[in-house]
Each structure stands twice: as C-alpha cells, then as structure tokens.
Amino acid sequence: MVLLQWCQLRPQGPIGNIAAVFFTKPVQVSSIRIFPTGGQPFIKAPEIVATTEPEAFFLDVFFNALSLQPITGNQAKNILVPSRITYTGGELDFGVELGTEYATRLIIFKGLFKEAAMAIYGTIVANPPEVTEYEPRPLPVSSMQTLPAVLDVARSVNPTSLANQLLGLIPSPAPLTLVMRLMFCLRPEKEDWDNPQFPYVYAHLDQILEDDDIESEVLDLQTLVQSVSKPLKDNISSDLLTEFAGRMRDLFGSDPTDNAFYVAQLLKKSACQQSTFAKALLQQIDLLDIFNEQTLDKDTSTCLAEAVCNAEIARYLFQDTPFIQILEDLSKNPKKNKTIQPILKKILSRIHGWQTFEDALSNPDGDFLAGAAFLKEISGEEFALGCWLESILSHEVLSSKLAAHPIPVEPRPQLPLLFERTPEITQEGFILFVRAFLGVTTVLGILVWADSLGGDDPCCERTLSVMILWQGAHGYREIMNHCLLLRQMTKRLEWLKNDEDDQRPKKPGILVERLLLGLATEPQAMLSAELVGSVLALKPPFCYISSDEVLEMEKLASVAQDGILSAFEEISFDSVRPFSVRRLRVLRVSIAIVVGEISSGDENVKWRILEMFWKERSQGLIQRLIAILVDITEDLNKHFQLGLQLKIHQALTELLMRTGDELIRLISCFIHSYPLPSRDLKTLTTSMVDIYVCSDAARNTLSPSSPTYSAAYPLKQTCLDTFGDLLKPNVSSDNETQAVRVVFRTILEHASHSSGRDPVHHITQILNVLDHVLPHPQDDQTSWSTILPHALHEVQTFCALLDPPNQLHFIKLVVAVDRGETGLGDWLIQEYLNELTRLVEAVTNLRHDPDYLYVLQYQLSTAIQLGELLLTSQDTSPWMLMALSSNADISSALSLWLSLVLDANITSAPLMRLARELGKHHETFQPDLRFNILLVILRNAQQDPSVEAALDFVPALLKSLEPSDVNVESLRNEIGRVFAAFADHAPTMQSNISEVLFQIIEWLSSQDNIKLTTLTGVSPDGFDYLCTNLSSLLPPEQQIGLSDVRSKLTVDDDQIILPDSIELPESLALPLQSIENLLSTKKKEPSTPKAGTKTPDILGVIISPPTAILRSPAATGLTKTYANNDFRQLRSSTATRLNTSRLPSTHVDEFENAAMAVDLLPAIDPTVTMAFQGLAGSLPFDG
Structure with missing residues (x-):
C-alpha cells in the first residue's frame, strides 16, 4: 500500500459542494485518511499543515469503478459506486473495499464542507507478470482474534480496573x-x-x-x-x-x-x-x-x-x-x-x-x-x-472468593455463553463469566454516569468505543446486549443518538448507532418495550446504519409493538426462498412474541393461541410452524452439502439455526396437549433429523469462535430434548396412535436420505440421536414391546447402513429396549445369518461384474466382522450364544452358512477369528454345527499356518463329536491338507502348535473307522517330515507316543483338488473409474434373436410349419399391394399371425420395456449413501 494522492480538497461548481480526484492510472484504493486542522500528515515534511473545515461533516463519495476482467454481454464499462464518509473530527481512517476485480481512476466527493485535508492510500494497478511455473503457497491458518488485555476483563485480577480507568477520564472522579x-x-x-x-x-x-x-x-x-x-x-x-x-x-x-x-x-x-x-x-x-x-x-x-x-x-x-x-x-x-x-x-x-x-x-x-x-x-x-454490584464490590467474603482464583494461562479458554444453553462447563469457565459480567456492568454504569454529567468529556466516547468492541467479541456480546435492555440504558442510547447539534455528526452518535443495530437484531431484545420505543424514535441522519437496515429495524420494532396479531401475520406469510437475513429476523421476533404469550399466560393460553390463529389466518398454527421448519431445513442443508463451497454465509447460517431452534421449541410446547397427525409428525421428525445433522456438521467443521458454531449446540440439544419428549409413551398422534411408533420408524427410514450431505455422517448422527433418546434399561419401557414389532423392517434396513462397530452398538440399543419381550435379538440374528448366506451365494456367482464382485466380497468380510463383534462383546455375547445353542432354526442357519463357506473355499482373517470364537463355546452347540465349525477352523489354518492360535479348540471339537456326527471324507481331507500346510512351515513351528498337532494325530489313530486312519491331501514324505519336526519339539514321553500313533496311520497318495480359494478383502479400494461404473446404469442394447432350427412342438400353433401358409385363407394377401393402412388390418388377422416362420423383432419390446432403474448393484441401496457406506463398512442386512 502506497500514498496515491495528498490533497487539500476544496469544493467547486455552482453550488460549491463537489470536488473530484483524478488518477492518471487505474488504482485500487484501500483507505482514505482525513486530517484535522493543524495536523501534520508527514513527519519528514513538517511544513505541510492540514486544514479541514468545518470540524465535522458528511461526505458522499462516488468511485468510478472499472472492471479489470474482460467485459462480456451487456455489462457497463463504467459504474459509479456510492459510499459515505462521516467525519466527526480528528484524524480518521476510512477503509475502502471495492474488491480485487475493480479499479478506479476518478473519485467524486460531495458534501457541505469548505476544505478537507486527505491522503488516499492504495496500489497502482499493473498487468500481472505471466506465470511460467506453479509456486506452491501454504494455506492460510485461521486463528481466533482475542481482545487486548486491558479490555479482556474476564482474565483480569481486578475486573473493575477498566471501569476505574474510564472513570478517571472525568475530572475529580467519584469512587x-x-x-x-x-x-x-x-x-x-x-x-x-x-x-x-x-x-x-x-x-x-x-x-x-x-x-x-x-x-x-x-x-x-x-x-x-x-x-x-x-x-x-x-x-x-x-x-x-x-x-x-x-x-x-x-x-x-x-x-x-x-x-x-x-x-x-x-x-x-x-x-x-x-x-x-x-x-x-x-x-x-x-x-x-x-x-x-x-x-x-x-x-x-x-x-x-x-x-x-x-x-x-x-x-x-x-x-x-x-x-x-x-x-x-x-x-x-x-x-x-x-x-x-x-x-x-x-x-x-x-x-x-x-x-x-x-x-x-x-x-x-x-x-x-x-x-x-x-x-x-x-x-x-x-x-x-445495583444491589448485586454493591455486594460484590463491598462484601469482603465475596470479593475474596472471586479473587482467589488464578488467571488461566495459555491456552486461553473461551468465555462460555452461560446466558444460553451450553455444554458442561468447569469452575474456571464460570469464574471467567462472573469476572466478565462484573467488568461489563461496571462499565455500563460509567456510561450512565458520564452521560448524566453532560459535556463533551472523552469518558462517554471512550466507553462507547469499548462497548462496540465487546459487542463484537464472543461471550461479552451476550452479556452486554442483555444488560443494555435495562430501561435506563436503552433510553440513554436513544438520547445520545438524537442529540445531534445542527445535523453535524458526532462520534458518540455513530457508536450508538452501531450498538443499537447489534442490539435490535436479537429477537428477545425486540420484546423490550423500551427498545422498541427507542428504535421507532430514532431520527435521521444516520451515520452508520444504512437505509435498508433502518427499514429492517423499524419493521422488527413495528412487529414487536403490534404484538400477537402482527406475529400471526408474519408467521402465515409465504416467504421468498431462500430465506433472507431480514425475513429470518422478522420470523424470530414473531416466534418470540408467541413464546412470550405462552410463558406469561395461564394453562389455557395455548388453546387460545391456536384458536386465535385459526380465526385470524384460517389455518393451523402447528402445521404452519412445521411448514416453516421444513423450509428452514432445506435452506440449511444447502450450506452443508457435499461439493465445492468456497465460503459459508456465517450470518445467514447462524440465523437459520437459531430460527430452527426457536421453531422446534415453540412446536414442542404443544405436542403434549394437542396431538399431531401422523403426516405432520413424520415431517417434523425428518426436519429435526436433518437439522440435528447440520448442527453437528457445523460443530465439527467451523471455528469455535464463529457464531454458527455457537448456535449449533443449543440447536442440537433442542432436537434431542424434543425427540425425547416425542418418544415418551404418553405422547399420542392421530387415531390414538402413540407418537413414539411414528417417530421411531421415521427416524430409521430417514437414514437413507441425506439430502446431498455426507451420507456416512448422516447415518452416524441418526444413530447418535437414537443413542440419546432411546430409553435406558432402568427407564420405563412398557410401551416398546408393542412398538418394536411394527418397526422390524426399518430396524433391519437401518442396521444394514451401518459399519460393524456401529451395527453392534445399534443392536445393543434395540435389544436392551426390547428386554427379550418380543424376541427381537433372535430375529436379528436369524436375519443376519440369512444375509450371510445370500452374500456367500452372491460372491460365488461368476456372472457378476468383477468390480461389483469385489464389493460383494468386502460386504461379506465386514458382515463376518459383525458376527465376531457380537460374540466378543460382553453385552451381546450371552444372548448370542444362547440363541445359537437353544434356537434350532438359528443353529441350522449358521451350520448351513458354514457349509456354503466351505464349498466356496472362502477364507479371511475375520472368518478365522469368528470360527475360533465359535469353537471356544462349542459345548452348547448342536453336533452338525460343531462339525462345520471344526472344518472351517481347519480350512483357515491351511491358509496361514503361522498364526499362533490357528488350531485352537480343534482337539476339543474332535473329542466332542460322535462317529455318527462326522463326515469322514470331509474331515480326513481337511486334516490331511492341514498336515501338508504345517509340513511346509515345520522349521518355524512353535511348541504349542506341535502339541495340538500331536493331539490331532493321536485322535485319528484312536478311531475305528479305517478311513480316518488313512490320510489324504498330504504326501507320505510331507507327513514324515512333519512327524520328524514334531518329534524334535515334543517332550520325551510324547515323542514315544508319536512314534506309536504314527505307525497306525497310512497316507493315500491321491491328490484332492479344491476350487480356487476366495480371499475376502479387509479394506475396499477401487479406481475412480470403477466406482463410476458401479454407480452408473447400464442399458440393454436392442437385439434380434438369431435364426435357428425350429422344432415343432406343443407350441406349434405359434411356430407353424411352412405348409400352413398354403392352408391360410389369407394367403392371397401375401401378394397384394397395400394402400393406406390396409396392412394393419391384415396383421390383425389371426391366421396371418399364425403363419410366419420368423420370430418378431425384439428391438422395440426390449428397448421400451427395459427398466431404466435396473440397478447394477442389486444388493446395495441404489443411493450414493448406500453405495459408499459399503466403502466404510458392511451391509449385512438386505434393505
């Protein structure tokens, strides 16, 4: 930034109120500085003395804006951009923001002034140098701006020190x-x-x-x-x-x-x-x-x-x-x-x-x-x-308690918003809040004192400046705006603003405008009759508040002044979408008026309000509030959708969240007394789910100092509180239906509709909602035994959208709520096993696209992980094992799935862990299930013999089986291949593995069935090599035993060929092109069946022999010349259709009947939500 122009500006023209500054080159102005009379602008040029008359004046400024980008279409080449300078005396800087895409060569000044000494700063626009290579630059790191230490009274040992300093600006200050x-x-x-x-x-x-x-x-x-x-x-x-x-x-x-x-x-x-x-x-x-x-x-x-x-x-x-x-x-x-x-x-x-x-x-x-x-x-x-201040300032016990707490050091904790609903805070945060409250209230008292004394002393101006800074600071703003609603404070702000001499601007008046503008945007503040009167009593000219802001403030004040009827009118008004900042503020004031009426009335006030709204606007109030909430939700979703978003509109997003919060709280006032129809209840539920997810996204992505971040927490808490109320058994919907049934099903159904937001985050937050609002085991759950049976499909579908850890958590929740009354846990296990069976059948279908087959394999892998979690979790393992051991259907389903896994030769680390967990508890299982568990453990041990616990529980499983429970061929084949696999890894074998192998050999030698003593799948040399290595690892007594049992076993040289093994992936990684192909819809290309030999059969009436042509009464039509549409009549003849030797073309039929919604991924939800959730977790249930 350089000095572009220094001038003593004097107005010219017939009226004598216009002056201009012309630049020889395009420039970008960043600031304009006006100097008072007698000022010396430049240290190195003391001979230059500024002259500015009068001492204060308004100055209209017009910039000739030139676009630095090429002009396209009907864009104007020259634009005059208006602005205004309010000069109140002294040396003042005025920032200029025209943007980097515009420059100027002419600035016009218009106002009632005689002379003005000003310096214009900025940069000269030059053609940027051509970029030949890319130079990486670090991304900007955002940091929270903090108040200067003298203003940050919350972190001061003496919070009243700032008030005393301001008081010292008054001559002979009082205590x-x-x-x-x-x-x-x-x-x-x-x-x-x-x-x-x-x-x-x-x-x-x-x-x-x-x-x-x-x-x-x-x-x-x-x-x-x-x-x-x-x-x-x-x-x-x-x-x-x-x-x-x-x-x-x-x-x-x-x-x-x-x-x-x-x-x-x-x-x-x-x-x-x-x-x-x-x-x-x-x-x-x-x-x-x-x-x-x-x-x-x-x-x-x-x-x-x-x-x-x-x-x-x-x-x-x-x-x-x-x-x-x-x-x-x-x-x-x-x-x-x-x-x-x-x-x-x-x-x-x-x-x-x-x-x-x-x-x-x-x-x-x-x-x-x-x-x-x-x-x-x-x-x-x-x-x-005043009494509280007297107690704090004069009472030694209280002041010593406050002073006993040390000032927090880095990192600086944020000042909590204790006038709003906030998360749990510590005593340190509370002490910060009390100190800030004490410092702010004493400074407000100084403002009242300085204004009461009158005069132009600097105390009043300096105090207002401090208040402006506080109004822009997190934590201080809420305290100060609340205290400014005191009648004396509001009236003094009005008097300071309207106390303008000869229409000349004064700095206190400008500062008061800024305070009133920040105060009037709060809906609760506009319920103050004093503030409404002060806003309506404001007189022009306005130095800081724009004309649009003046109209907005007057609108808010008039709505608040007119009361409930005006609020009804604003609520029933159809808003232009998307919502504007002004419209949202008007809605917030209207909602605050209705809430105020409810809180100040008796028990029947709610009914009177509903009846009054119906008479005035001919519609239901609750339904209208829900409709507005839906619109709020749609606008809010757009700020958190996936895609390139350069910047979030913080002010608009904050207002959307706060309006949604106030709407939900107002609606919740009626839900206990006045049941909602099911349709409205569903709409309310889906909107609250979306708002909850958006608020959580704001808390995760935005800075804690941003206003949107602060508005997100109370909104989340409001949603949870309202969901908790709706899920209580005493809340009903239409037709005496419990609201909990409608709300619970709607929450689960809405999981697959993320409205363009991150689908994984959407689903996870819905689970978070359920975790907070579903009753705990110690709560009254009498109604849930009648609710869960009506939501089985929704429970199953939602569970399918989660990854294994979250699936486990959700199953814990619903099983705890069910408490075994409806058998929901057993039903979930049965459906889970059915899904496992379907997935095994799907991964063995070679007709699938390779990429899709890979996705299916990953789904099966993550589904197996869920089974492992269910068996290892302390909360779910007891009833899981009970269901597997006592329910014949579940036991048969698990056994069937394990046999399919063996037939398909599927292996994976999760499957190995699952099989070992099942083997650990094999005593209570049916024999056929135990045998399949044994085979799966043996099969997986062949894939990686280096696993230390690969053969755990195998000897115990073998000993638990009767000869009639064993499929001899399958067992000896698996054991033989295990011996072969461990023979290949014999040099690295551990002693514990050798003992397990010895027990297996010992068990085989003790069997009466000769097939079990004849090994297959291992060569004689390989088995001998294995036994030799075992002998070196076993104790002496077992070495003798090994030699004895070895002599009882024989080896068959026949080779056993298994299908290629399917190794399930534990993570999913696909090229971008493959993902696009999976998510795209492939259309069938039209085709005509190939000609072939037609054999007459019972359908000969359709495919007739050629001789039938001669018998046809319409045979002469074959040589007839058709006119107009005669041929259509001939084709409608039955005989004509019977005598054709060529099949009809399927071009039209197949092309028109081809379902455009045919899913490439039939087992995956067709939405992006489902497809990409599969990248993060399993989808074990068929949604």
Missing part, C-alpha cells in the same frame, strides 16, 4: 461504588445535581435522630424511609446504625401491614448501602412477626424481592427456616392472591440463587448454570443489578 449506587439504586434528586458538594451528598442519620421528638410525632416510619434515600457515608459508625434500627423498632404502629411495608422499604434502601446497615435492621426485627400471610401484600412483597438482591439480606433470610417455609407455603397456596405468588416465588428464587452463586464461587462441583441463571435474572432490573 466507583458511589457511582454504582447513584446510577442504579439511589437516583439523585434534581436539586442534588446543582449541589456544589455533588456527588458527595449523603444522608445525615445523626441529624434526623437528634431532631426526633416522639411525643410530638415528628418522626415516623415513613420519615425514616425518606431519610435514607441518599447514600450513607462509608465511615458511618455502627453505633449510629444500631440506634437508627432501634428507633425503627420503637416506631412500629398498631397496623402490622404498614409496619411490614415500611420495614420492607428500609430493607430495600439498605440493600444498596453498606452491609452493616442491613445487619443492624435485621437484628431488630422478628421476620415471622413482621412478614406473614396477613402482611405480605403486593407492595411489601415487591420491596422484599428487591431487598434480597443483597447478599447479606438473602443469607440472613435463608438461615431463618420457618420464614422460608412460610414463603414456600404462600407461593403454593391456591387461595393466595395470584398477583402475589409470582413475587413470592421471585423472593425464594433470589434467596436460593445467592446460595447457589456463592457456592459456585468456591465449590469446583457447584451448579454453574444455575449461578449464571441467577445473574441473568437479577440483571434484568436496575435496582437489583
């Missing part, structure tokens, strides 16, 4: 605690502002007590309350406070209601003062005598609710158990006034909230979310927030 009291709690009177001693205007309790004359009734409780409306001195004596409290007790009158009211007011006044004042008052009263069922009216309860915002008062009341019990009883008493009960509940909530908050400061296992909720509630009222 921070005094400022907080005056701004939030003890509002100064008008005459106090004119007092020369202000802000040090205190309450003089000693004078009031000295002037007291009880007999003349000069002093009463009301006078005492008025006397403490000003702050107390920090050095006030405890004796004076005790005397004041005693005088309060002496002034109790005969009316207990008045006594309670004035005591509550005194406690409220003391809540924002020194803690010793509240202690003195509380020690002079009996809580149950003063506050009871007769005296706790609305006004008294309200004052008490504000008083317990002080930590000392809340602790004192919490320790009085009878008083707390009275409050709890009254808050639940149906006879009590309904307007008082919410206030009593607030009192209890704040008392318990203080205990939770204090515990969280010192207890690593405290309830941190409840502590944050306490801060959110207490900061919703100015007086309550």
Whole structure:
C-alpha cells in the first residue's frame, strides 16, 4: 500500500459542494485518511499543515469503478459506486473495499464542507507478470482474534480496573461504588445535581435522630424511609446504625401491614448501602412477626424481592427456616392472591440463587448454570443489578472468593455463553463469566454516569468505543446486549443518538448507532418495550446504519409493538426462498412474541393461541410452524452439502439455526396437549433429523469462535430434548396412535436420505440421536414391546447402513429396549445369518461384474466382522450364544452358512477369528454345527499356518463329536491338507502348535473307522517330515507316543483338488473409474434373436410349419399391394399371425420395456449413501 494522492480538497461548481480526484492510472484504493486542522500528515515534511473545515461533516463519495476482467454481454464499462464518509473530527481512517476485480481512476466527493485535508492510500494497478511455473503457497491458518488485555476483563485480577480507568477520564472522579449506587439504586434528586458538594451528598442519620421528638410525632416510619434515600457515608459508625434500627423498632404502629411495608422499604434502601446497615435492621426485627400471610401484600412483597438482591439480606433470610417455609407455603397456596405468588416465588428464587452463586464461587462441583441463571435474572432490573454490584464490590467474603482464583494461562479458554444453553462447563469457565459480567456492568454504569454529567468529556466516547468492541467479541456480546435492555440504558442510547447539534455528526452518535443495530437484531431484545420505543424514535441522519437496515429495524420494532396479531401475520406469510437475513429476523421476533404469550399466560393460553390463529389466518398454527421448519431445513442443508463451497454465509447460517431452534421449541410446547397427525409428525421428525445433522456438521467443521458454531449446540440439544419428549409413551398422534411408533420408524427410514450431505455422517448422527433418546434399561419401557414389532423392517434396513462397530452398538440399543419381550435379538440374528448366506451365494456367482464382485466380497468380510463383534462383546455375547445353542432354526442357519463357506473355499482373517470364537463355546452347540465349525477352523489354518492360535479348540471339537456326527471324507481331507500346510512351515513351528498337532494325530489313530486312519491331501514324505519336526519339539514321553500313533496311520497318495480359494478383502479400494461404473446404469442394447432350427412342438400353433401358409385363407394377401393402412388390418388377422416362420423383432419390446432403474448393484441401496457406506463398512442386512 502506497500514498496515491495528498490533497487539500476544496469544493467547486455552482453550488460549491463537489470536488473530484483524478488518477492518471487505474488504482485500487484501500483507505482514505482525513486530517484535522493543524495536523501534520508527514513527519519528514513538517511544513505541510492540514486544514479541514468545518470540524465535522458528511461526505458522499462516488468511485468510478472499472472492471479489470474482460467485459462480456451487456455489462457497463463504467459504474459509479456510492459510499459515505462521516467525519466527526480528528484524524480518521476510512477503509475502502471495492474488491480485487475493480479499479478506479476518478473519485467524486460531495458534501457541505469548505476544505478537507486527505491522503488516499492504495496500489497502482499493473498487468500481472505471466506465470511460467506453479509456486506452491501454504494455506492460510485461521486463528481466533482475542481482545487486548486491558479490555479482556474476564482474565483480569481486578475486573473493575477498566471501569476505574474510564472513570478517571472525568475530572475529580467519584469512587466507583458511589457511582454504582447513584446510577442504579439511589437516583439523585434534581436539586442534588446543582449541589456544589455533588456527588458527595449523603444522608445525615445523626441529624434526623437528634431532631426526633416522639411525643410530638415528628418522626415516623415513613420519615425514616425518606431519610435514607441518599447514600450513607462509608465511615458511618455502627453505633449510629444500631440506634437508627432501634428507633425503627420503637416506631412500629398498631397496623402490622404498614409496619411490614415500611420495614420492607428500609430493607430495600439498605440493600444498596453498606452491609452493616442491613445487619443492624435485621437484628431488630422478628421476620415471622413482621412478614406473614396477613402482611405480605403486593407492595411489601415487591420491596422484599428487591431487598434480597443483597447478599447479606438473602443469607440472613435463608438461615431463618420457618420464614422460608412460610414463603414456600404462600407461593403454593391456591387461595393466595395470584398477583402475589409470582413475587413470592421471585423472593425464594433470589434467596436460593445467592446460595447457589456463592457456592459456585468456591465449590469446583457447584451448579454453574444455575449461578449464571441467577445473574441473568437479577440483571434484568436496575435496582437489583445495583444491589448485586454493591455486594460484590463491598462484601469482603465475596470479593475474596472471586479473587482467589488464578488467571488461566495459555491456552486461553473461551468465555462460555452461560446466558444460553451450553455444554458442561468447569469452575474456571464460570469464574471467567462472573469476572466478565462484573467488568461489563461496571462499565455500563460509567456510561450512565458520564452521560448524566453532560459535556463533551472523552469518558462517554471512550466507553462507547469499548462497548462496540465487546459487542463484537464472543461471550461479552451476550452479556452486554442483555444488560443494555435495562430501561435506563436503552433510553440513554436513544438520547445520545438524537442529540445531534445542527445535523453535524458526532462520534458518540455513530457508536450508538452501531450498538443499537447489534442490539435490535436479537429477537428477545425486540420484546423490550423500551427498545422498541427507542428504535421507532430514532431520527435521521444516520451515520452508520444504512437505509435498508433502518427499514429492517423499524419493521422488527413495528412487529414487536403490534404484538400477537402482527406475529400471526408474519408467521402465515409465504416467504421468498431462500430465506433472507431480514425475513429470518422478522420470523424470530414473531416466534418470540408467541413464546412470550405462552410463558406469561395461564394453562389455557395455548388453546387460545391456536384458536386465535385459526380465526385470524384460517389455518393451523402447528402445521404452519412445521411448514416453516421444513423450509428452514432445506435452506440449511444447502450450506452443508457435499461439493465445492468456497465460503459459508456465517450470518445467514447462524440465523437459520437459531430460527430452527426457536421453531422446534415453540412446536414442542404443544405436542403434549394437542396431538399431531401422523403426516405432520413424520415431517417434523425428518426436519429435526436433518437439522440435528447440520448442527453437528457445523460443530465439527467451523471455528469455535464463529457464531454458527455457537448456535449449533443449543440447536442440537433442542432436537434431542424434543425427540425425547416425542418418544415418551404418553405422547399420542392421530387415531390414538402413540407418537413414539411414528417417530421411531421415521427416524430409521430417514437414514437413507441425506439430502446431498455426507451420507456416512448422516447415518452416524441418526444413530447418535437414537443413542440419546432411546430409553435406558432402568427407564420405563412398557410401551416398546408393542412398538418394536411394527418397526422390524426399518430396524433391519437401518442396521444394514451401518459399519460393524456401529451395527453392534445399534443392536445393543434395540435389544436392551426390547428386554427379550418380543424376541427381537433372535430375529436379528436369524436375519443376519440369512444375509450371510445370500452374500456367500452372491460372491460365488461368476456372472457378476468383477468390480461389483469385489464389493460383494468386502460386504461379506465386514458382515463376518459383525458376527465376531457380537460374540466378543460382553453385552451381546450371552444372548448370542444362547440363541445359537437353544434356537434350532438359528443353529441350522449358521451350520448351513458354514457349509456354503466351505464349498466356496472362502477364507479371511475375520472368518478365522469368528470360527475360533465359535469353537471356544462349542459345548452348547448342536453336533452338525460343531462339525462345520471344526472344518472351517481347519480350512483357515491351511491358509496361514503361522498364526499362533490357528488350531485352537480343534482337539476339543474332535473329542466332542460322535462317529455318527462326522463326515469322514470331509474331515480326513481337511486334516490331511492341514498336515501338508504345517509340513511346509515345520522349521518355524512353535511348541504349542506341535502339541495340538500331536493331539490331532493321536485322535485319528484312536478311531475305528479305517478311513480316518488313512490320510489324504498330504504326501507320505510331507507327513514324515512333519512327524520328524514334531518329534524334535515334543517332550520325551510324547515323542514315544508319536512314534506309536504314527505307525497306525497310512497316507493315500491321491491328490484332492479344491476350487480356487476366495480371499475376502479387509479394506475396499477401487479406481475412480470403477466406482463410476458401479454407480452408473447400464442399458440393454436392442437385439434380434438369431435364426435357428425350429422344432415343432406343443407350441406349434405359434411356430407353424411352412405348409400352413398354403392352408391360410389369407394367403392371397401375401401378394397384394397395400394402400393406406390396409396392412394393419391384415396383421390383425389371426391366421396371418399364425403363419410366419420368423420370430418378431425384439428391438422395440426390449428397448421400451427395459427398466431404466435396473440397478447394477442389486444388493446395495441404489443411493450414493448406500453405495459408499459399503466403502466404510458392511451391509449385512438386505434393505
């Protein structure tokens, strides 16, 4: 970046308000800097002095944009790009973003100014050099920007240090605690502002007590309350406070209601003062005598609710158990006034909230979310927030607890969003949040103080600048936007914006515009009547907010102001797709209005809202909300689909997620009371599944500092919570059908529809949903015995989409839910074995395409892995073995599959491990199954004799079989080939293998059947060589035994030929062309059957002898000249059709009837989801 132009710009023309800067070459401007009068722009040229008049003005800027790309079509060669500069004085930089594809040679300035000193910076556009070779460059590494240490109060030992620094910008600054009291709690009177001693205007309790004359009734409780409306001195004596409290007790009158009211007011006044004042008052009263069922009216309860915002008062009341019990009883008493009960509940909530908050400061296992909720509630009222600040700043116990925690070092933990639903946090994160909350609220108090003092001091401007930075920082933004909704804060922002002198811009006004723009985009913020009024009261000109943003803010404010009917209108409006940012914000405000109506109403408010929407818009509210959710889902899917995506629209994606979250939560408010039709329930379920998967994708791919990442977690949790509600047995659908039946089946069915997203991730996340929402063994599962039988097909199909580990997990889930009531586990095993049989038959079909055959082999390999996992898992092994041993059908199916594996000569490492697992538990199996297991172990041992446990359990299996259970030919052939294989590896044989081989030879020699003592498949020399090596490895006593049994065995020289072995792959790797061929559809080419000898048979009526032509009454038609369509009539004649010696052409029939959807992969789901899931795992079930 270089200096392109320095100029003293003076307007010209008849009106005198236009100036221009022309460049001799195209340039790309990056920034424009304006200097104030008297400024020296260049250090090396002190003689150049800037002149800019007036001190502040608006400047419209027009750039003549020239495209650096070739002009095509009707594109304009010259474009004027407008912008605006708001100069508020001082040396200011204004960034310019025209993009790298545009340049300019002319800049036009228009405004009411006399002279402006400016420097224009940028680069001169030159033709780029020709690239002759590729130079690799490293990819940019994104890093999270952090706040400067002075602004990052969450990581400061003293979070109020920034507030004190800002306060120091005001001449003769007051103490921070005094400022907080005056701004939030003890509002100064008008005459106090004119007092020369202000802000040090205190309450003089000693004078009031000295002037007291009880007999003349000069002093009463009301006078005492008025006397403490000003702050107390920090050095006030405890004796004076005790005397004041005693005088309060002496002034109790005969009316207990008045006594309670004035005591509550005194406690409220003391809540924002020194803690010793509240202690003195509380020690002079009996809580149950003063506050009871007769005296706790609305006004008294309200004052008490504000008083317990002080930590000392809340602790004192919490320790009085009878008083707390009275409050709890009254808050639940149906006879009590309904307007008082919410206030009593607030009192209890704040008392318990203080205990939770204090515990969280010192207890690593405290309830941190409840502590944050306490801060959110207490900061919703100015007086309550002031009392909390007084307690934190002045109470030594609390401040020491907060200061006891060290500042976290690198890596810097992220500030948690505790005002939203967040994952579990640690105490370290909670302490960061509390420090940030304390720092932000004290700075807001400084803004109020600086604005109250008036003038153009830099404190107000600097404080607003800090708030702008916080509004753009993760964690700080949520705290500050929440606290800005306080009535005083909102009104002051409005006054600062509209306080423009002579329409000239001021920097505070610009900063306030930025704050209001960021605040108005939050739907909950727009429910604040104060913010709505401030937005609608904003006056032009606007320095930062664009005209479109002004219209959007006014739209949001008008919807919020009009209330529920306006919200209904926006919800029923058909949105233009895809959703725009403005439309989503309007929808969020509308949803927030409806939610607010529900939360603030009684039990029947939901029905009234549904009825009102039907009358106003002639449609169902729930159905309309679901329709909007479907549209939200479709738009959100587009941001996470597979394909080249250069950049995700963060603002739009975040709004889509937050709108979806709020929609689902609103819909869930009705699902218990008002059953949904099955169709709507299915639509809602599929949309929530897609949204859940998208939110998980955002959490996995985006930066934790991005707004979309922050919006994804609460959305995921909302989906899980809603699924959990829908899967409860007490939720019903139409026709009294349980919603759980519809939802469960729909979730499983939707697994094969990933909507263009990553199919593997889609399926895995559906399993994750089921893992979270299916009931646990300790939960009530009475309804699932009637649900699972209706979802067998869906269970089977979904299981087929998973890889073996996830298949095992899913089977565990459904078997645990079933608890053996419907026999789902046995049914799954039976279908699994049927699928194994089908796969074996498929891999032996040589007519398949080689690539497809390879895929089938991989499917069989992964299916075998599932069997191994089922047998080795502690959760599934017991019932798996029980089913194999006690269910004859399952045992026969497994035996049949093993025999097919032997016939096809299939081998693989998973098959070997599976066979050994089966052999380990052979005692409980049927004899035919045991024999096939034995043969499979022997067959696999031949492939790799080096495996240490290749022959485990073989001797035990041999001894467990009766002679009638053995197929002699098969057994001796397999054993002979095992001997041959181990003879080839005899030099490397281990001693444990030699003992197993000796036991096999010993068993053969003990058999009565002569065929078993005659070995086949091994040569005599090979067997002798094997025995020689065995003798060298066996102990002496077994060497003698080997010599004896060897003499009983003979070897047959006949060679046994087996079919070629099929080695199953353990991984799937295919060329890209092969994958394309597998996923493409091959069409049958038209053909005509070849001519051949036609033998007359019973179908001779169709293929007749040539002599039949002579007998045909239509024979003369063979030489007739046809006209028009006569030939069609002839062809319709029966005789004509009978007398033909040539088969009809099949061109048309085959081509037209060829199914365009004929799948090249009949055993694989035709979608990409299924095909490529096969690359990652097995598909054992036929979907």
